[in-house]
Amino acid sequence: MSGDGPALLRRARCLSANTASIRLAVPADFPAIAAVERAAAQMFAGTHMDWAVDAPPTDPSWLAAAWGRGWLWVAAASGGRIAGFLMAAPLARDLFVQELSVHPDLHRQGIGTALLAQAAVAAQKAGLQGVALTTDRTLPWNAPFYARLGFILQDQPPPALRDRLAAESHAGMDPRQRCAMRLDLREAQQAVDEDGA
Ligand SMILES: CC(C)(COP(=O)(O)OP(=O)(O)OC[C@H]1O[C@@H](n2cnc3c(N)ncnc32)[C@H](O)[C@@H]1OP(=O)(O)O)[C@@H](O)C(=O)NCCC(=O)NCCS
16 A cells, blocks of 8 residues: 555545535435536546547436435535535445546545545445546546555456446547556555554
8 A cells, every 4th residue: 555545534534624515415416416527527628538528427317326325425515516426336345436526616625535535434334345446547636646545556457347447448438548446445444543553
């Protein structure tokens, strides 16, 4: 684990960001979630992921499925405005992050990290062993962002993550640009416990 390995779990101890608070989503949030996803996708303009700018937002039936299982969170900013969301699902023994977006107006204020921290704590409580995802290798708000939080690049992804990468490739994403990453929750917790000892 990198030196910043437990950073995500440490962050989970102070979730009350000044800018937003994290809560479970409700169906009334779905339109605002779609608007955040559309706005966040503008970040990809002018990059090799330019195609993502006009990609349709997550199908509401997916949001409903994640909501029904308790794996959909939103960041509510002042006035209740939805500033970001994270949608996840168990995959093998991990929690897989399917979508994470924060509105560009509120980027780089810790909201994305707070959403990930919330998901990591929920995964721990559910007895899952890690948090996993697939992302772009080079864009600074993708793999480098997760690496700073202790996610480890999976050179040889386990089968479930390999299948995800294969599905992305099949859907037209450039497999040379994609990667799988994973945070081992037991290792991260151990590092937090040792720090606090
Ligand atoms: C990824 C995302 C959710 C992060 O949200 P956020 O609220 O800005 O995240 P945080 O404030 O917790 O952390 C931001 C970190 O991301 C990285 N980052 C974000 N935007 C960046 C940019 N434009 N340039 C360089 N680094 C950037 C930095 O490491 C930054 O930390 P810093 O501000 O201390 O330098 C947000 O950038 C987003 O919605 N992106 C578009 C959708 C996306 O790519 N989702 C992830 C798909 S795998």
